[in-house]
Amino acid sequence: MIFIISGSRKGIGRELVEHYLSSGHTVIGCSRGLTELAHPNYTHFELDVSDEPAVASMVKKTARAHGRIDVLINNAGIATMNPVALTPLTTAKSIFNTNFHGTFLLSREVAKVMLKQERGRIINLSTVAHPLKLEGEALYAASKAAVESFTQVQARELGPTGITVNAIGPTPVLTDLVKGVPKEKMDSLLQRQAIVRFGSIEDITNVIDFFIRPTSDFITGQVLYLGGIS
């Protein structure tokens, strides 16, 4: 299958790329920086996911090169830990640009390709920060709440077309995104899960693999949280 994975340079995105490459798929990734990942079935685009012409161009080039796009994983995301009172507007805009506008642009452009195929899977990365209402992560949680709502509405719009749109809300995974979070805060967060441990990349790919299975064509508009959070 042909995958597009955003935010593919590091963290969960990089691990997803390696997982699907090792499974024999072709992956097109993108991030704001270059990657050192070299693989015959991997193509990297250096772009900002909120850059409309750049996103449209990448999607068109991918569709032209491979003839189709089977799976889009909207993984690109940024976060900052700050109380609302100390969050500058520029930070708020930056978080929404990457987390929400990037998801919107990629979903809009890839859906156009998938409509012609009359099939496709769109997977959006959300977070447990939204259902847990985590203090200090208001903007991050709000941007992902927007992603979840967007997921559910686009799922309805694309319902009759063979394209499904779902989201996964991982618990904290040990990536760069959570390295700056104090240990006591992270421990307290993990204690709010039904299953108290960090998530792993395997936990995430397990859900994505479920969403993209051909037999999952009746599953759309769902947000699946890991760790027993609801």
Place this chain on the structure above:
Amino acid sequence: MIPSIIIKSIEGLNSSWGLEYFQELNADTRLFHPDSPMTSMQLVQLVARLEEVVEEETGQVITLADEHAMSQKRSPFLTIGSLSEYITSLLTP
């Protein structure tokens, strides 16, 4: 050139839509309009097709997203003529 691109795109898509309404196409043919049977999903399919064909024919990448797309008064998607004018306005001479 643009009106003929739109007409050919609709003809191509209508082979699967099967809408008798689109048997005869001209600048006045209503597209996403209350008098037309075109659905919002068919409009999306047409937009995707047109973006692709316009790039093939002109070498220019355009995005046919418009904040008035669902508006009956100001939408460029009301007729083939208005859509043609809209696409022309997005192209660099």
